Amino acid sequence: xxxxxxxxxxxxxxxxxxxxxxxxxxxxxxxxxxxxxxxxxxxxxxxxxxxxxxxxxxxxxxxxxxxxxxxxxxxxxxxxxxxxxxxxxxxxxxxxxxxxxxxxxxxxxxxxxxxxxxxxxxxxxxxxxxxxxxxxxxxxxxxxxxxxxxxxxxxxxxxxxxxxxxxxxxxxxxxxxxxxxxxxxxxxxxxxxxxxxxxxxxxxxxxxxxxxxxxxxxxxxxxxxxxxxxxxxxxxxxxxxx
Numbered sequence: 001x002x003x004x005x006x007x008x009x010x011x012x013x014x015x016x017x018x019x020x021x022x023x024x025x026x027x028x029x030x031x032x033x034x035x036x037x038x039x040x041x042x043x044x045x046x047x048x049x050x051x052x053x054x055x056x057x058x059x060x061x062x063x064x065x066x067x068x069x070x071x072x073x074x075x076x077x078x079x080x081x082x083x084x085x086x087x088x089x090x091x092x093x094x095x096x097x098x099x100x101x102x103x104x105x106x107x108x109x110x111x112x113x114x115x116x117x118x119x120x121x122x123x124x125x126x127x128x129x130x131x132x133x134x135x136x137x138x139x140x141x142x143x144x145x146x147x148x149x150x151x152x153x154x155x156x157x158x159x160x161x162x163x164x165x166x167x168x169x170x171x172x173x174x175x176x177x178x179x180x181x182x183x184x185x186x187x188x189x190x191x192x193x194x195x196x197x198x199x200x201x202x203x204x205x206x207x208x209x210x211x212x213x214x215x216x217x218x219x220x221x222x223x224x225x226x227x228x229x230x231x232x233x234x235x236x237x238x239x240x241x242x
Contacts, residue, residue: 045213052170053206053219059132059150060204060221062100066129069198073158074099074129076200078178079189095135096178096204097160131156131164136176139166146211147171176208183233199234200226 066074076098133151139162153164180190180201192198200223207218228234 049217052173053217055169056134056206057219057221059100059134060096060206061223062132063098063200063223064101064129064225065099065192065198065200072193073156074192075160075198076190076192077160078180078191078201078204079187095133095137097131097133097135099129099156100132101129129156130154131160133160133164134169136173148173148176172210172212174209174211174214176206179205179207181205181228182235183228183230199228201234202226202228 063076064074065076068074078096078098131151131153133149135149135151136147138145138149139151148169149166150169151164151166157163179186179188181187181203183202186205187201190201192200203223203226204221205218206221207216209216
């Protein structure tokens with residue numbers, strides 16, 4: 001019995017269907033590859049932002065004031081009170097300069113057999129309150145001139161404008177602002193040197209954008225050592241934020 005073969009029309013239809021299936025598969029593969037690449041970039045950006053915000057949280061939440069209210073080497077200056085007028089800073093708060101609890105001593109410092117003078121030269125002064133400055137204005141001749149800078153001085157010396165060691169926190173920060181919670185409202189600045197009784201803000205609201213991404217990001221940092229609460233707010237009678 002003779003078997004019937006494919007006609008030319010049937011062959012052309014089969015080829016067309018095969019080509020359509022192949023094109024669909026190629027398109028699906030292309031979309032999947034693009035999605036994987038964009039998802040990877042999104043995850044990398046999310047990790048970058050998370051690490052940056054964690055750094056700021058650790059720094060800001062470490063704020064501490066001396067128990068001696070007349071101690072001029074202890075302060076919390078935020079927003080316009082810092083005197084930082086860099087053009088990249090938003091009007092909601094120019095920067096932060098504050099005293100904070102000293103960091104944990106390095107293990108190498110604790111176990112070292114060197115004398116005090118050598119340790120001081122190697123690791124710098126240890127103990128006491130340290131001064132922390134977070135700003136977009138570099139004080140010294142930094143290798144990079146853009147982004148956000150961190151300056152630390154141990155111990156704090158009462159001069160909020162200089163001293164210590166400066167490093168780059170994130171070179172991609174385009175704008176950043178800080179707002180301070182009084183227990184009732186968010187203020188644009190905070191100046192303990194102008195208060196009758198120096199007090200820390202209950203929380204700091206940080207808003208920033210990146211050079212590589214203009215999306216506005218915001219997070220809030222609670223300051224554990226603040227005694228400011230909705231039931232005990234900062235008022236004009238206790239020395240309001242300036």
